[in-house]
Amino acid sequence: MTETRQILLRRARELFNEHGLQAIGVRDLARDLDLSPGNVSYYFARKENLVEALMEELRTKNQQNLQDLLRATSLADLLSRYRTVFSTQYEYRFLARAVVEIVETYPRLGDLYSTVDRERTRGLAEAFKRMVGTDLESGTSDTAISAIVGTCTLTARFWLSEMRLSFDEIDPEIVIDHYLALIAHTLWAAATPPARRSLQAYLDRIIPTGLR
Secondary structure: OOHHHHHHHHHHHHHHHHHOOOOOOHHHHHHHOOOOHHHHHHHOOOHHHHHHHHHHHHHHHHHHHHHHHHOOOOHHHHHHHHHHHHHHHHHOHHHHHOHHHHHHHOHHHHHHHHHHHHHHHHHHHHHHHHOEOOOEOOOOOHHHHHHHHHHHHHHHHHHHHHHHHHOOOOOHHHHHHHHHHHHHHHHHOOEOHHHHHHHHHHHHHHOOOOOO
């Protein structure tokens, strides 16, 4: 990757995060960097190409994060690894906040998102199934696991939108703690007594004081 392309992607991500996906176009990026639109178009002919490149950056990071997440040996360990997932999402928060718009405006990018989402959902389900009989009660059904995965997915997909609406002035690390605590409480119902003790210890460490 050329240095100019890296500069364009880094600054585009910053501008999209600050102003939103819809507010920034290729010409705005060129103006911000004091470049001609042609210089930017040489690397990214259309805004879709720019968004796709940033999605690919995030996808690459998320693949590694997901692999790490799925190596979790306990519910508390999984939650600790989720922090990296959420921190990475925050770096590309404009994508999460505009995901519906992206899917509807750029069908090809929507297909890419759907593929990644299916892989993540399947991987999470497999990770939780491996914990049945250890951290999850032996009688935990596939339906219960599906509900847990659904709640985790819903939280991961939309926490950044809610943060923008409700917690935008609060330290992101505190906000991440808040959403990890929500996932922990979701896991509590199916957790074994030892796993609940571990979850409680985890919650005691992360319960935020900044959200009221």
